[in-house]
Amino acid sequence: MSQLCEQILKHLEKHDKVNTLSLCNILGEDHQKIVGALKNHEANIYNAVPESGVIQMDLMKLPNAKIGFSKAMSAGWIQVDKTAAPPLVKRKALTIVDIVQEHLKKIALGDSSKLSDKDKQEYKKRKLIQEVTIKSFNLTKGSDFKVTLDKLETDLTTEMLTSGHWQNLKFKEYNFGALGTFLECGYLHPLLKIFLEMGFSEMPTNNYIENSFWNFDTLFQPQQHPARDAHDTFFISDPKLSTKFPQDYLERVKKVHSKGGYGSQGYGYDWKIEEAQKNLLRTHTTAVSARMLYKIAQLKEFKPVKLFSIDKVFRNETLDATHLAEFYQVEGVIADYNLTLGDLIGVFAEFFKKLGITQLDFKPAYNPYTEPSMEIFCFHPGLGKWIEIGNSGIFRPEMLLPMGLPEDVCVIAWGLSLERPTMIKYGFNNIRDLVGPKVDLEMVQRSPICRLNK
Numbered sequence: 001m002s003q004l005c006e007q008i009l010k011h012l013e014k015h016d017k018v019n020t021l022s023l024c025n026i027l028g029e030d031h032q033k034i035v036g037a038l039k040n041h042e043a044n045i046y047n048a049v050p051e052s053g054v055i056q057m058d059l060m061k062l063p064n065a066k067i068g069f070s071k072a073m074s075a076g077w078i079q080v081d082k083t084a085a086p087p088l089v090k091r092k093a094l095t096i097v098d099i100v101q102e103h104l105k106k107i108a109l110g111d112s113s114k115l116s117d118k119d120k121q122e123y124k125k126r127k128l129i130q131e132v133t134i135k136s137f138n139l140t141k142g143s144d145f146k147v148t149l150d151k152l153e154t155d156l157t158t159e160m161l162t163s164g165h166w167q168n169l170k171f172k173e174y175n176f177g178a179l180g181t182f183l184e185c186g187y188l189h190p191l192l193k194i195f196l197e198m199g200f201s202e203m204p205t206n207n208y209i210e211n212s213f214w215n216f217d218t219l220f221q222p223q224q225h226p227a228r229d230a231h232d233t234f235f236i237s238d239p240k241l242s243t244k245f246p247q248d249y250l251e252r253v254k255k256v257h258s259k260g261g262y263g264s265q266g267y268g269y270d271w272k273i274e275e276a277q278k279n280l281l282r283t284h285t286t287a288v289s290a291r292m293l294y295k296i297a298q299l300k301e302f303k304p305v306k307l308f309s310i311d312k313v314f315r316n317e318t319l320d321a322t323h324l325a326e327f328y329q330v331e332g333v334i335a336d337y338n339l340t341l342g343d344l345i346g347v348f349a350e351f352f353k354k355l356g357i358t359q360l361d362f363k364p365a366y367n368p369y370t371e372p373s374m375e376i377f378c379f380h381p382g383l384g385k386w387i388e389i390g391n392s393g394i395f396r397p398e399m400l401l402p403m404g405l406p407e408d409v410c411v412i413a414w415g416l417s418l419e420r421p422t423m424i425k426y427g428f429n430n431i432r433d434l435v436g437p438k439v440d441l442e443m444v445q446r447s448p449i450c451r452l453n454k
């Protein structure tokens with residue numbers, strides 16, 4: 001085999017370019033054998049190294065040199081002389097036994113029994129072999145063996161009973177192992193499954209009514225921030241105010257806003273409890289994340305967590321084709337040591353891959369509670385454009401440290417729209433075709449429960 005390889009190399013030296021089929025005639029060899037010799041990467045490399053050595057750069061120009069070189073090195077067949085300039089590759093072993101070639105020959109004859117799993121995996125990876133499973137059955141005669149087939153009855157009818165005909169019939173046995181038909185009942189939402197699969201647990205989002213303290217102040221959102229205006233937020237008139245807050249924590253929040261601390265200058269304004277007390281319909285599920293993180297900070301020992309929620313939020317929006325006053329948010333929070341923006345991007349990549357979306361992009365953004373912050377975009381092939389689907393970032397120390405979380409704990413978080421990607425998926429141009437009183441109920445019935453692309 002190594003001879004054949006040398007013959008091919010010699011031919012190539014003279015002709016620069018050659019097709020393996022034409023080599024059959026030139027060398028008088030079988031095509032399979034020629035291709036085999038070429039794929040025999042490490043032996044090719046070894047054979048291309050003359051006694052006196054060869055310049056490493058030149059050797060690496062050969063086909064499949066990278067894999068061949070590394071395999072021949074680890075087999076101890078060749079060595080690199082780095083003292084020479086340029087570095088030379090020299091033979092180390094006097095002769096080689098080309099195990100790969102021997103294995104492949106055996107396999108070609110149909111015997112793969114001696115091949116270890118490790119070798120098998122490697123040859124598969126190198127595309128030298130392909131594994132095919134063939135199932136066969138051994139047939140023997142059973143106790144009721146016959147050469148004709150009787151059709152077994154599956155239903156006992158009234159007619160069979162009244163005529164007594166049933167006595168002459170053979171009935172099919174019950175198959176207690178058969179799977180039942182699928183029940184027409186509730187199933188786990190696909191998004192829920194994805195999060196559970198990724199090791200997240202669900203946050204309790206069962207409070208649409210929140211107060212400004214948890215919705216804004218705990219998130220280091222200053223009290224003059226435009227989002228806290230009645231133009232953007234639905235405030236509750238009855239009951240208008242909340243009264244119960246964790247007092248020490250409230251003091252720390254007040255201080256970080258007005259005077260700073262934890263390495264921050266704060267905003268330097270007069271923080272008022274009256275503003276924090278105002279009840280509202282939560283404008284984001286990040287209020288729930290804040291409550292959860294505060295709760296975690298009160299535990300004796302910090303343990304890393306991954307949390308998610310999918311629930312409604314409310315904003316005082318002018319309704320149009322792409323805006324509703326109440327919509328769903330998909331929220332995620334990961335608290336752990338040493339998290340980076342790279343982790344955040346990695347989580348999105350994994351999450352959206354499960355939804356069949358692989359083209360993602362990120363844009364720097366601003367949130368009072370995250371630094372850095374990123375907007376998330378995904379490419380919609382149908383529309384041929386990038387669509388904004390959410391916002392994310394690393395929570396600021398001004399938010400986390402007053403809660404009492406350890407200084408070296410890092411929290412990455414995000415909030416995604418649920419309706420936007422759904423509109424894209426179902427091809428709706430108007431969000432009111434998807435949510436609200438104008439929804440076509442037949443469309444709801446016709447839509448499959450799960451629209452995920454595998």
Ligand code: PHE
Nearest residue numbers: 284286391392393413414415
């Ligand atoms: N709360 C943000 C929004 O409503 C989303 C977000 C959550 C951003 C968590 C950063 C971190 O758009």
